[in-house]
Amino acid sequence: MALKMVVDNCPNVKYLVKVDDDTFVNTPNLKKFLDQYDQNYGNSSNLLCNTMEYSPALRDGRWKVSVEMFPEEYYPKYCSGYFIIYPMAAISAIYRESQNENVKFLWVDDAFVSGVLAGKARINHTSIRKLSLNYVDITKFMEDFKEFGGRPFLVGRMNLNTEDLKKLWAFLKDHVPKTNILERLELHNL
Template sequence: MLEKRRYGAGLPTYPFLAACLTAAVCLFLWRLSSCPVPQATRLVAPSYLLLLPGNASSLPPPYPMHKLGPGDRTTLIDVKDFAFQLNNFPCNGSSSLLLLVLVHSAPGNVEKRRTIRETWGRGPHRVLFLLGAVESPAMQAALEEENRVHRDLVQGRFLDSYRNMTYKHVMALKWTAYYCPGARYLLKTDDDVFVNSPALLDFLAQDLSPWGARRLILCEPFSFAYVKRSYRSKWRVSPLEYPGRMYPAYCAGWAVLYSPDVVFLLYREAQRTKYFWIDDVHVTGTLAARANLTQTSLGSLVLSREQVQFLVGPRDNGSEIGSFLFGSPNLSLSDIHRLWQLVQERRPAS
């Protein structure tokens, strides 16, 4: 289960054996309330705050929109004529929506969107698919028809391409701030990820807080990552694009859970920071650091690819499904359907 506290750093420089004995004895005595806790074992406060009835109404609103510039609505980073070409409004001013899910999707991924609608996208949460602009009139017409049927597409005025993913991520933050400020949590994810949505809703309401949180970025973090300079790498970044040798701590972008105040802080930073095309690094790393935010690890709440393959294998392994929240990325449609079937089979009848 998610750890909500961290241990401090800075071990004393005693000889190793003496330090171990001292720490063990003192910790034992501390448990009996007769010895102070050494700095190396003292618990520190978590980097996020859970809202409870006692503090939920005392905090300022998470979206102080007056702090944004007058042209903010029609600006997306350096796109000065931004608009939503397709838009929907499922929140309808609700102040009680527990979870909003915004899914990065490519225009041609029709079957992936259909699979999500048929599986984990169903429920009391709201799911929208984020797209960029397309150059084909036929493709645009197909997207407009899909949206007419399902009312769940959000399309921004920037070309949908791999190096434009940061626009899509920041568009998710922008859309949430303008059109769904009442959501207690925002999940940004991809269309090849499995979300155990019933377990996630339970987790938010019971392990976190149904009133929401502040300063929360919950994800799979990378603490040390070198900038790739090789021309053979898909993620090659030139020194001109990013002069540093290492990226700041950032999240794997396929599943990131934000509290609403973090949505606003990251969005405001994005609107005044130079564009960088690797959205995971830029939004959850560089912008988070500028806003003095830190990441909290999902830990064992994510299934590895090996665990997914074990569960969807030919034998009945559903009894091992546990209380995970996310399957690993790059899943096949059949894997997503099978995981959803297992979740439904193992979930107690309401």
């Protein structure tokens, strides 16, 4: 578990950014965002992510979970796992909960780690949905950026192919949005 590695080996880090390999991360904006976030909300232990609410525990198909494993109808609020920013306070608290022998394991890791364990650790979530380019066509984004001055974002949509990742990176090197990135953060429970 990455959280254990961070707790054991990197106790002085401020954040852990968990990203899937098919997801574009706007690293210059991420650095700027984390600096601004730290200045304004440095003591927050909230997970920063695209939140999933009222997601049903599926009883058949690929994501099947038995009633014995997870009896509730819906998962607790959790993070879509393709991009999550964990503050160190959250990492420590979630890891501690994972070591509790009374916590029942759930194989759906996003719901388990950022939902069940985070809930037991009393860690809240802050949505970064407005800082994500989910389901946006990359070409349309670039056209709109040129016309409207762009919108700041941290993470591009998932499932991008290598060509789209390269195209987006090349574009962003020359096109920097002028907006304050924190203005797009959905501030709840900070």
